[in-house]
Amino acid sequence: MTEIFHHFFELVAPLTALAAIFILPFGPIFFPRTYIWFLLTYFTVFLYISINHFLKFCITVRNIKRNIRDWNARREHQSTSRDYTTKEVVKSSATSNERTTPTRNGYTSVPMTDQFDSDTRLNEMENALKIYDDGHYIHAFVIPNYEEPEALLRDTIKRLAQHRNATTTYIIVLAMEESEVDHASKAASIKRNFDDSFLDFIITVHPKDVPGESRGKGSNVAYAAREACDYLVRKFDRRRVVFTITDSDSAIPELYVRHVEKALTESEDPYNTICSPPIFFSRNALNVPAAVRVTDIMWSIMVMQNLSNPRGLAFPCSTYSLSMLLAEQVGFWDTDKDAVGEDLHMWLKCFFKTGGQARSVPIFVPINLTNVETTSYISNIYARFVQAKRHYNGVADVAYSLKSAFSKNGHSLDTESLLGSSPTTMTAATTYTSSSGKRPSCLMSCSFFDKAMVVFHVLEAHMIPATSGWLMFAAVPITQFLLISTYSPIADYYPSFQNPIVNSDFYAYMFSLVQAVGVLLPMPLLLCAMIYEGLHRTVDAELFKKGNSETRTWKNYTDYMWLPVSAWLFMTLPSTWACVKRLTRSEEKYVVAEKIFTEAIVE
Template identity: 25%
Template sequence: MLRWFSRCLPGFSILALLLLMLVAFSDSFTLLPWPGVLPYPVVGGRVQSIAREIFVVYALLVHLNMFAFTLRLSWSLFRVTEETRKALQRRSWHAPGSSSSLPLPLPPYSAEQEVQLDRTRRVDEADELEVVHAIILPNYCEDHHTLRTTLNVLASHPRASTQYEIYLAMEQKEQGAAEKAAMLVSAFEKAFHRIYTTFHPANLQGEIAGKSSNVSFAASRVVEVHRMELNTNTCDVIITVMDSDTHLSQDYFTEIRRLHFEHLAEADRSFYSCPIIFDRNSHETPILVRCADLLWGFAGLSTMYPGAPISIPTSVYSLPLTLAEKVGGWDSDPTAIGEDMHMLLKCYFGTMGNIISRTVFIPASQCNISSDRARGWRRTLDTCNARYKQALRHMWGALDTGFAIRNSATPPLGPKTSRRTACLFAFRPRHLALLSLLFEAHFLPCHGVIIMLFSVLYTLYHPTSQLSPLLARTFRVTDLLRTACFLWMNVCLALYERWHALCLSARMKDMMLANLNDTGFSRRTWWHTKYLCERVCFPVAGTLYGAIPTLQAVFSHFWTDRLVYRVSKKPTFEAV
């Protein structure tokens, strides 16, 4: 019963909000233009007054949360540009003589920064300090060209042949999977230190088809390969999980290596996240889909500012094999459909909140969703429809709220964990910050839209002069906060432009030096009409691909936790 109730908590919260508005404003429903709907107030007097005050407080909190998100995002965007530039510049001493070094100018540093950079140089110049990167590439019915291009990008990295282990996580039920895997292994076996294939069996009891179960099966193979190192406590293996169409820079793995050896005492509980950037085909993508993907990337990026208590991964993340084994590996049940956030939560609770979030400021290059149809309005509609299905899968991850609530109520007791410590676990500031992020991800999209629509309709039928002073002030403040959110998001989009330009320029140089000119490059020119339109269309995209699929997902959870996992169509690119 607790499991079902916690699973449905986001849906119950929406019903509770609607009930609160019904009680708080029941007298107003008698004024509706259609007869027979609530001809008499549901309640009156003191109960209604209390309900109205609760609504006022909650409406203000929701709007303040939205505004705080935009402020946090702008700070993240401002800092991520500087941190990305620093990470790219570190390559000049990371691999001396490497043909792929970026000729970027180094800015002047303070004495304190020079000390930190000297530490970095010592780590990078010590050839004996290495980690093995076990890269899991889950895929199902993916185009051969998509996988080959992703492997080509990884193979172009200087350390690929000595430090990269590739695990092609295939699905056994896919027709031709064995042949496709054999061709890829034959083509790339000399490019990487090792390359393995795993074939996840279909219809395993308790599992749901999708990325999580695929990764879980491949991860068991990683453990099998490195069992000896795990048993002797000499395991320096970092697992990276990525999508089949994700392109990662060599600097992503170099930064993980640097962070790993700079924080060796905390290496076994470090969880590495990176922002994502859609810089491959966004110029060909319908504006609503492009805005939805921007907002999706912003959601993760907003948690990755320096000093953030915890960062939420989006699609790509890395963690030590020792940490993955300690928490029992990846889950493959229906609650793990959002496996990136779910694995973070599992590691968080598995370490009693002592996991350390480390941000790698080298973004993962992603594709916007595509369509098979020819160009025209049918292709646009098909792409928008496919993006909605993808958004529903993303929002199905609201199941992670139930997972977090259950583990907060009954945290796992380790051998050195007292019951008093476990009871106080849920009240730690960091834990409250995590719950706030879950609220922002799984509750705020729907609640914000419902309150906004209600306030607009309410003021439409009730002139300001007829409102009570409390409501009039509340609606004025919420209007101002929504306007401030809109304007500040435009500031965020302006900050995004320079970060996007920096990342795209660096990736283009790498791809040209590696002679990989068919990976897709999407430039942004902010004064072009289609990019200016983003400044006003993002609220529509946020509602269409955020609030509505969340609403569908959380109410579907009342009767099922299973969703059919559909693979999104990936674009192909011509050589430039």
């Protein structure tokens, strides 16, 4: 019976995508009443989900801006404190309830209450991030790459080298592929550029043609993490090591690492915590076609809204951090062709294999990525389409999540196996028990509701792209043509056909509702886009320190004219193809997204 269900789960994605296509012409003809009810239900649920996404996106935007501004205020406070440590501030009047504070032109008086509130807020920020100064965790940055520009890799690593604790707590794991020509000289050249910049620099070389493995980021990360673990456990306490999995083009701000430290320190169960940040495309966005830009903006928006999940069920994308203990206990990253969506798949594996104990903590600090970029407009569009096809191959996680959620044998690791059986490791578990006496989340069981919500979010991530483009764009026009148009071919071929929209006032009204809701469907996403524009400029100016000429302006609002093209070309078509391909489970040739990078660019 289990095998039957597993086989059925494999069919969910392809059958859903095919049903969305075939229902368009045949639904109005063979079951028109049911079809109208289906459209109204689908559109209403989609609108509800979109509104929910909009609200969560607003929360994420607020938190990102707050973190950036608190970080800048803290740095400005530290800078001001250093500038004035040698100056004495003398009260101008003993009877005044004011004190003098330094300004650009000298000293001025401000109400003591205002200054006290400001100092209190800054002190709170200092205390919240102070744990980072102690350097408790060792951060191993795993950077998988294959045929990426060497200049891009150097720039990505250089940004990490500029962090304050890079020489004391950062370890670079440069994950090379044996199948890349001259990978050894390339890795050696990169390592030479960063002598004494990090605590350690490890180079791993993933062998080619490993039986049962599928080429891609997941298999490279799995090999690199295992090799790094074997090396690092001989030098450090494994409880201190945190893996940050990233991409070759990920510019990671120091603020991200600080908040990872803060999240792990405050977590009741740091060994089951997965830190998930938002993604952001700003490194070369002005150099690519508008259709590519707006596609990646929509991708960023979807990741951002996903982070504000109150139950810790937020999926990571591209970059994320987790403890070495968690990676070891779940058996590291899967490497078969069903694990091509490495980031989401690893999150699902951690969640299900720990019985729902592993959860996400959102890190509201954007990771800056690079858009796909080539030398010509058409080739750039094609390269983004190829990248989209590779991304949507992660639809394999639909079957994986269904199998894991509804398997009778569900995987679960108890606390002892998760933290290790040694007395010292078990003692560490009690260290993170909250002062309120709550049981750590690692001791809590996973409810059926949580599993169902995870499956729902996975279905939402993969089934909506494969169905919404067909139904949102084509369902209403085709239905109008078949049932309402004077040129409808149905009357010629089926003279006895009873048209419910024409013959029934009720179904005519229902179809009017379908049309009205259909008009509203894109509105929440457009509202997200408008809010995103303000966020983009804030992040560029206040976190990445870009000038006005280097960021988006009001002219970029015209980018959204490309949304219908982008939705079809980079979402509907590749996601549908990925779903249908699951029927054969064939594997495509792995193609790296092309990127052009000029090392002289400095942010």
